[in-house]
Amino acid sequence: MNLELKNKTALVTGGSKGIGKAIAIALAEEGANVIICAREAEALNNSAIDIENIGGSVLAVQADLTKQADVDYLVSAAVNRYNTIDILVNNAGIASGFDDFESLDIEDWQHLFDVNLFGAVRVTKAVIPFMKKTGFGRIINISSESGIQPDGFMPHYNASKAALINFTKSLSKAYAADGILANTVSPAFIMTRMLENLLKDNAEKLNISYSEAIQQFLKENRPHVEVKRPGTVEEVASAVVYLASNKASFINGVNLRVDGGSVASL
Numbered sequence: 103m104n105l106e107l108k109n110k111t112a113l114v115t116g117g118s119k120g121i122g123k124a125i126a127i128a129l130a131e132e133g134a135n136v137i138i139c140a141r142e143a144e145a146l147n148n149s150a151i152d153i154e155n156i157g158g159s160v161l162a163v164q165a166d167l168t169k170q171a172d173v174d175y176l177v178s179a180a181v182n183r184y185n186t187i188d189i190l191v192n193n194a195g196i197a198s199g200f201d202d203f204e205s206l207d208i209e210d211w212q213h214l215f216d217v218n219l220f221g222a223v224r225v226t227k228a229v230i231p232f233m234k235k236t237g238f239g240r241i242i243n244i245s246s247e248s249g250i251q252p253d254g255f256m257p258h259y260n261a262s263k264a265a266l267i268n269f270t271k272s273l274s275k276a277y278a279a280d281g282i283l284a285n286t287v288s289p290a291f292i293m294t295r296m297l298e299n300l301l302k303d304n305a306e307k308l309n310i311s312y313s314e315a316i317q318q319f320l321k322e323n324r325p326h327v328e329v330k331r332p333g334t335v336e337e338v339a340s341a342v343v344y345l346a347s348n349k350a351s352f353i354n355g356v357n358l359r360v361d362g363g364s365v366a367s368l
Contacts, residue, residue, distance in 0.1 A: 105347035108133030111184040116194030118145040120294035124335035128343045130158030137180040139165040167221030177228040186232045189346045192222035193244040200255045211258045218262035239282030240346045243270045247290030274355030283354045290361030293332040328363035
């Protein structure tokens with residue numbers, strides 16, 4: 103299928119590893135120019151090399167999305183290199199572990215929201231004028247199953263992802279007439295380094311093996327993952343690339359769950 107992404111320009115935040123890296127690679131494979139950003143220079147540069155090795159055009163920019171100056175520099179560098187930004191994937195995000203509500207300080211909430219929600223808000227606000235100018239845009243925000251079907255732990259993370267879904271819906275209402283479509287992709291139980299670290303931490307706390315921690319987490323927290331396995335980053339990337347394409351030109355404001363059936367509601 104020709105997704106008509108050749109020579110489109112895509113900015114992927116948090117593009118140095120995990121889901122973000124997989125998305126950047128998938129977009130590059132479709133012929134898009136890719137800008138990736140992250141805070142860690144080494145992982146960012148390694149990701150850029152991997153994209154170049156498959157023949158992709160990539161610009162890597164070190165940036166902290168909690169800092170407006172970094173966001174301004176990121177978007178400026180992208181536009182200077184590729185003239186505009188057609189596709190924005192707000193993927194950058196953090197999770198701090200299986201925290202319970204009482205163990206979290208207000209500073210924990212503020213920092214996590216600053217990255218997971220306000221980082222996306224800052225970058226989106228900087229990019230939209232360029233999309234309006236060309237009359238074309240795709241904004242894809244990476245949320246989580248936890249934003250729809252939250253657990254009893256990580257309440258700050260769950261709330262930030264719910265807010266991101268709501269933010270996306272607002273964008274879809276506000277900018278569709280400008281040719282800008284906004285959608286959410288909500289993965290569940292995807293085997294990223296972040297999830298791997300969380301599960302290893304849980305295994306240590308419970309004094310069980312890593313494989314036992316995976317199965318226990320599935321049984322206790324994701325009983326509706328009907329495929330009975332973690333998802334892959336490539337499976338998430340495929341959904342994002344489709345939404346970024348002209349094949350999804352009548353899809354706006356949706357929350358596409360890449361979750362193996364995990365969300366129990368309709």
